[in-house]
Amino acid sequence: MYGRYGADQLYIALAVIFIILQLFQLFAQNPLINIASLALIVWMFYRVFSKNITARQAENQRYLRLSKKVKTKTHLWFRKVKEIRTHRYRQCPECHTTLRLPRKRGSHTVRCPQCEHAFEVKITL
Template identity: 40%
Template sequence: MSNFLRMMYGRYGVDNLSKFLFSLYIIIFVIGLFYKNFILDTIGLLLLFIVIFRFFSKNIYKRTKENQIYLKIKNKTLKPFKNIKRNFKERNEHVYKKCHKCKTTLKLPLPYERGIKHAKCPTCKNKITFLCLRKQKIEIIKDNERMKK
């Protein structure tokens, strides 16, 4: 064990980029079970090699830099989908809407009725008009038995 620890001392290990590359490798590996393709196999091996290389690398500065670049690209790519994700996650509670004038994202309570809604951006006072197809759900806390008959 101490030999292993000594070997691992100063090595870079795992980060977000490695996890992402490893997930890609797994996907390619699974595809490979059904569909044999030389190019895919090569890409898969290359990915695995990069993950292992980065894990044992002693150039921590360079690996950290790579990870930062990866996170930057990831954030930029996922940014347009952020509100879609939020709206889905809180579909029974809130509406997330972007102000087209100042690009601020507003968190609004769900309206009582579906339809065209208005809101005022607190940052730039711009009037936002949007269509909301969701409405607040009324939950039943206590069922009145007598009303059922």
């Protein structure tokens, strides 16, 4: 394995996708899933045994950036659901920061703590 790239976070994610596809294949028996699984395995082995380490690291960094975005959005969505009785979330029109506001019905003027922009917010429910 000397000089080869090896396993990383993208490799683990691909392995998890492969396992999920194989579990799904137990019930579906679809030849397209077999082809997709085979392509995943080939890609995983290509990445592990690749000597172009900088290209593989760049792929992994892109994967990490994308997964961080997905995790952040998912976390925010769960938080919105959890706090639906007490808070509302609104985005600042200037800097697009998400603001957590107390649930007070009516129209309010809100000042963004990031950019100091004041804007009108309506909370109906």
